Amino acid sequence: MSYCVHCGVELDPSLKKCPLCNTPVLDPNNIPYFETSSPYPAQRGKVEPVRRKDVAIFVSVLLLTISLTCGLLNRLVFSRNLWSLLVIGFCLIIWVICIPFIFYRKLTPYFAVLLDGLAVSFYLYLISRLTGSADWLYYLGLPITLLFTLLLEIFMLLTLKLSHSFFSVTLYIFSLIPLSCIGIELLCRNFLGSPMRITWSAIVLTVCIVFIIAIVTIILLPRVREEARRRLHF
Amino acid sequence: MSKNKRVKKPVRTTWYKLDLSAIVYPTLQRRDFSSVYRLSVLLKEPVKPDVLQKAVDMVLPRFPTYKSAIRKGLFWRYLEPNNRPGPFVQRDINNPCMPMPFKANNRYLLRIYYYDCRISLEAHHSLGDGTGGMYLLQTITAQYLRELGASIRCGGFVLDIHEEPDPGELEDAYMRYSNADVRPPRPSEKTYRVRGTKEPFYTLNIINGILSAQEVKKVAKTYHVTITEYLNAVLLYALLQKQESENPHRRLPVRIAMPVNLRRFFPSKTLRNFITMIYPSVDPRLGEYTFEEIVLHVHNYMQYYINEKLLRGDITTNAATQRHPLIRIVPLFLKDFVVRLFYTRVQDKNSSAGLTNMGALKVPEDMIPYLERFDICMGQPFSSRTNCAIISFQDALTIGFASSIKEADVERYFFRKLVQDGIHVTIESNRETS
Numbered sequence A: 001m002s003y004c005v006h007c008g009v010e011l012d013p014s015l016k017k018c019p020l021c022n023t024p025v026l027d028p029n030n031i032p033y034f035e036t037s038s039p040y041p042a043q044r045g046k047v048e049p050v051r052r053k054d055v056a057i058f059v060s061v062l063l064l065t066i067s068l069t070c071g072l073l074n075r076l077v078f079s080r081n082l083w084s085l086l087v088i089g090f091c092l093i094i095w096v097i098c099i100p101f102i103f104y105r106k107l108t109p110y111f112a113v114l115l116d117g118l119a120v121s122f123y124l125y126l127i128s129r130l131t132g133s134a135d136w137l138y139y140l141g142l143p144i145t146l147l148f149t150l151l152l153e154i155f156m157l158l159t160l161k162l163s164h165s166f167f168s169v170t171l172y173i174f175s176l177i178p179l180s181c182i183g184i185e186l187l188c189r190n191f192l193g194s195p196m197r198i199t200w201s202a203i204v205l206t207v208c209i210v211f212i213i214a215i216v217t218i219i220l221l222p223r224v225r226e227e228a229r230r231r232l233h234f
Numbered sequence B: 001m002s003k004n005k006r007v008k009k010p011v012r013t014t015w016y017k018l019d020l021s022a023i024v025y026p027t028l029q030r031r032d033f034s035s036v037y038r039l040s041v042l043l044k045e046p047v048k049p050d051v052l053q054k055a056v057d058m059v060l061p062r063f064p065t066y067k068s069a070i071r072k073g074l075f076w077r078y079l080e081p082n083n084r085p086g087p088f089v090q091r092d093i094n095n096p097c098m099p100m101p102f103k104a105n106n107r108y109l110l111r112i113y114y115y116d117c118r119i120s121l122e123a124h125h126s127l128g129d130g131t132g133g134m135y136l137l138q139t140i141t142a143q144y145l146r147e148l149g150a151s152i153r154c155g156g157f158v159l160d161i162h163e164e165p166d167p168g169e170l171e172d173a174y175m176r177y178s179n180a181d182v183r184p185p186r187p188s189e190k191t192y193r194v195r196g197t198k199e200p201f202y203t204l205n206i207i208n209g210i211l212s213a214q215e216v217k218k219v220a221k222t223y224h225v226t227i228t229e230y231l232n233a234v235l236l237y238a239l240l241q242k243q244e245s246e247n248p249h250r251r252l253p254v255r256i257a258m259p260v261n262l263r264r265f266f267p268s269k270t271l272r273n274f275i276t277m278i279y280p281s282v283d284p285r286l287g288e289y290t291f292e293e294i295v296l297h298v299h300n301y302m303q304y305y306i307n308e309k310l311l312r313g314d315i316t317t318n319a320a321t322q323r324h325p326l327i328r329i330v331p332l333f334l335k336d337f338v339v340r341l342f343y344t345r346v347q348d349k350n351s352s353a354g355l356t357n358m359g360a361l362k363v364p365e366d367m368i369p370y371l372e373r374f375d376i377c378m379g380q381p382f383s384s385r386t387n388c389a390i391i392s393f394q395d396a397l398t399i400g401f402a403s404s405i406k407e408a409d410v411e412r413y414f415f416r417k418l419v420q421d422g423i424h425v426t427i428e429s430n431r432e433t434s
């Protein structure tokens, strides 16, 4: 029979710490007994997964049907070029985006975003094969896809690992928007052969910096934060 | 087997409307939240699972609203008799009151667990309240003990399983008693909410305090109040201390949501929900409250509110929304949306903690020698806070706290106050203690 020195409550023999204040049970005269069975079982339960198979099958069948019918139409009726590849590629993108939501919920969000990026890249590649032009793909399409995938990954990392409160998320968005704009402008200029400097994205950058400073102030001042939270709650 | 066939016949024609309280619970259902409560009984000998399963199979047909599945209609949900196999007894788990998806577990909204000497019943709140669940648990326990050779007469919470279910047990008693001429408005205001670090999904922290009912009664008497009033005051006191320690500058009223068993005032045999909420509170913005003042305040509040007249007004207000013809014809998904919005924005913010007291349990004389004590768990709180449930049997009074946050501050303030008042408390917990 042991008592918590802080709380004065008697503790069940199975407890090695007081659950109320986390003070360990120390009894110098008593060798700690290991095998006192807890009144609570050790085994943890898991909820039976809700069957989402129906939705998954429905979505897959729908996308597959669209792809197949378009493929057949392309082959048999409107067979001037391979337009059905665009539809099929688009269905593939939707399916890949759906994976973490309805097919495989345990997929880590980082990997899901990476897959999305790959799907979009593949789609762009299909377009370039169809149109027989490759320049824009290597200088614009793929780099922009890569840029967005990267920024999305950073956004995920920030929201999942750091704070995901309303203000922090707004802060992340306002920091990532100018980065993407600058990236797009520079890539466009590079592609068109214009001098490498920023114009319109500089405006976006300035506006966003103003917002960032405002949000950082709000986050740092608890009083302002409470007030803003109350006024802006939705 | 032949019995099953007999029950199978009325399947097509029987169904039950959800009662007035039960309407809300399925709406709040999330992937990580269900309104599930747990009642446990501790026997004096380890439980034999096969015998328990036999008892469950024999008893459940006597409780048609518990042997049921929930289904969606166009305008409302309803309960339908469930003849799928089960529910099967399972070995108990560390994290009770897990979410209960409606389509899992063969569509049963019940779980029965055994662990060592303990039988636990978990039920979804849409089937019924704690009193209804207690009928089921005690009838199962009595049948279990009978199978092992005990002779236990029916009475109290133990129903006769050879009797046909009484229609009164299946009724929605709210409808019978919500007949006041006015609908008193329900005040609601923003209250203090416990802040804490959320535990990962599937974790429910339990801290059980076991006290002597006599001792608590004696202490409550020194304040000239009942046990419920005293423990309510202690919880308010604990919440006030917690708020003070968090943010001494921005204070909000501290308020407890407490269900009142309406069967005490309106005779009904119903096994379904028949409770209403009252909200004892103190407002620290009015000034410092001493503990004695809180006790007195809670006592006066309860004296004022818990009587047949005001409770009748309260359930009339509740029923009015459900009876409104315009609300009735709104499709279910819109109702769900509005109810969920109202609940998260208003109702959930309306109280700082939940407290329920099942009171001193009556158990048939013949069964008493086989039982050690009863435990109760109010289940997972909707938001990050802690719920407190009290039950007493003979001299063992159990106070069970269930919370989904890491911090145990409220519990600590609560039990320390009891210790300060000279009550001996024994603590059990499923929290990680290594």
Ligand SMILES: [Zn+2]
Pocket (backbone or CB within 6 Å): A004, A005, A006, A007, A008, A018, A019, A020, A021, A022, A023
């Ligand atoms: Zn302690």
